Amino acid sequence: MTRRNFSLSLTLLVILSLSTTSSLYAENWPNWRGPKNNGVSGEKNLPAEWNADKNVAWRLPLPGRAGATPVIWGDRIFLTTVADNDLILMCIGTNGEVIWQQKMGEGNSLSRSDEGDSASPSPSTDGEHVWAMVTPGERNAYTGVLGCYTVDGKEVWTVNVHERYGMFQIQFGMSSTPVLHGDRLYLQLIHGDGNAETQEALIVAIDKMTGDEVWRTGRPSDGIAENEQSYASPVIYDYGNLQLLLTHGADYIVAHDLNDGSEVWRCGGLNPKNDTVRRYDPTLRFVASPAAVEGMIVVPTAKAGPVVALKPNYKGDITDNTEAHIWTHNRTPDVPSPVIYDGITYLCMENGNLHAVDSKTGEQYYEARTTADRHRASPVYADGKLFLTSRGGIVTVVKTGKTFEILSQNPLEEEMSASPAIADGTIYLRTFDALWAIREK
Numbered sequence: 001m002t003r004r005n006f007s008l009s010l011t012l013l014v015i016l017s018l019s020t021t022s023s024l025y026a027e028n029w030p031n032w033r034g035p036k037n038n039g040v041s042g043e044k045n046l047p048a049e050w051n052a053d054k055n056v057a058w059r060l061p062l063p064g065r066a067g068a069t070p071v072i073w074g075d076r077i078f079l080t081t082v083a084d085n086d087l088i089l090m091c092i093g094t095n096g097e098v099i100w101q102q103k104m105g106e107g108n109s110l111s112r113s114d115e116g117d118s119a120s121p122s123p124s125t126d127g128e129h130v131w132a133m134v135t136p137g138e139r140n141a142y143t144g145v146l147g148c149y150t151v152d153g154k155e156v157w158t159v160n161v162h163e164r165y166g167m168f169q170i171q172f173g174m175s176s177t178p179v180l181h182g183d184r185l186y187l188q189l190i191h192g193d194g195n196a197e198t199q200e201a202l203i204v205a206i207d208k209m210t211g212d213e214v215w216r217t218g219r220p221s222d223g224i225a226e227n228e229q230s231y232a233s234p235v236i237y238d239y240g241n242l243q244l245l246l247t248h249g250a251d252y253i254v255a256h257d258l259n260d261g262s263e264v265w266r267c268g269g270l271n272p273k274n275d276t277v278r279r280y281d282p283t284l285r286f287v288a289s290p291a292a293v294e295g296m297i298v299v300p301t302a303k304a305g306p307v308v309a310l311k312p313n314y315k316g317d318i319t320d321n322t323e324a325h326i327w328t329h330n331r332t333p334d335v336p337s338p339v340i341y342d343g344i345t346y347l348c349m350e351n352g353n354l355h356a357v358d359s360k361t362g363e364q365y366y367e368a369r370t371t372a373d374r375h376r377a378s379p380v381y382a383d384g385k386l387f388l389t390s391r392g393g394i395v396t397v398v399k400t401g402k403t404f405e406i407l408s409q410n411p412l413e414e415e416m417s418a419s420p421a422i423a424d425g426t427i428y429l430r431t432f433d434a435l436w437a438i439r440e441k
Helices: 003-025 161-165
Strands: 056-061 071-073 076-083 086-093 098-106 129-134 145-150 155-160 179-181 184-189 202-207 213-218 235-239 242-249 252-257 263-267 291-293 296-299 307-310 325-329 339-341 344-348 353-358 364-369 380-382 385-389 394-399 406-411 421-423 426-430 434-438
Touching (some): 071 421, 076 098, 076 129, 086 129, 086 145, 098 145, 155 161, 161 184, 179 235, 235 291, 291 339, 325 353, 339 380, 380 421
Antiparallel strands (some): 056 434, 076 086, 086 098, 129 145, 145 155, 179 184, 202 213, 235 242, 242 252, 252 263, 307 325, 353 364, 380 385, 385 394, 394 406, 421 426, 426 434
8 A cells, every 4th residue: 555545544534533433422402302202312521510600601591481492403403482472493503692583473372370381392303404383372272383494494384283183172282292203293182172072182194394294093092181181292112123103191102103193002091990099080181201212111191190111012902911011110200201221210200309210120229309399391311410400490410320319409590391402512401581501611
């Protein structure tokens, strides 16, 4: 080999090495639960502590409050928010500067005073386009607007979800986030008016580039009253040769075929109707979404309900199929979704108590208090740490493992209900007042 060819080969090797290293550590956050839709990030070297003078790269005030988690791709951040009476999609650079904003609708509606509003669903992106849904409307009569935009802010298509699929009959607004997978967006529209004969629940697949409907299917259940309504988001199970769309609400978790929406299996018993010990609760609406890893789906419920771990490769009604059930935990998060990592399932309760259980057996390792405050956001794992955000803006950083250890507690002094998002060495925290970028200085 000549010296010139050797030098060229060495240069290419260095470039390839740098590219590979970059791809290992610079990760995107394309939807509200991260790269694999499970709340787990592969990022390293993240700070465990921050305050006004330490590890805060920037803070950008936002035009209005909302609970939608931001998504990140490359040097761009996307989030939905309220701006006076408008509902907008914003694009923000990772340097903290606003790049563009696009009005999607108007007529913001608050739910439960301080719990949420019409900009609650989070966006999704594939690095070329961004998809977002807002749900303007009045109490018990919500509409919806779903749109696709280029990452430069050009509208590709918008759909009036109300005109296509009917008014949302849901007490606190349709906060379910559409899930992006492959060439499709999947919408979980589980709602109703308390009358089992007039349920309007639908599961829908939409072509992500055209907005055209690919398929729709009914989502029947025997849920009663408020339980006909779900605030959870759909989840994709995609491991090995098995792909399923998981929809969660109306007393059931249901697995659908991605190709046509047909029901593969369902599991009830999450809110028993004929249990002599535990009475049926007509207000046990589901908010927390399931979490999935290969070979297991962890299913939360609400309030004083259980958490159930299921095997994914069954068919039909598996409610009473003991072979399909891995374990049951007697306490559930009411709003935060579970996180599964390294053989441990973490469950953050509404009161800030964190449960850690063995993912194979359901054995509880510990239950411990983080912050005595409401917890509405879902925890996120990265770099050997769990990041848990309280409603009052305190972010508790917990070391992962079988033994409970708080590494730090970081007060932002701003209310928040959005989940953390992590990308390229930075933790992004969206409060009701601002977007924060936290990174090692």
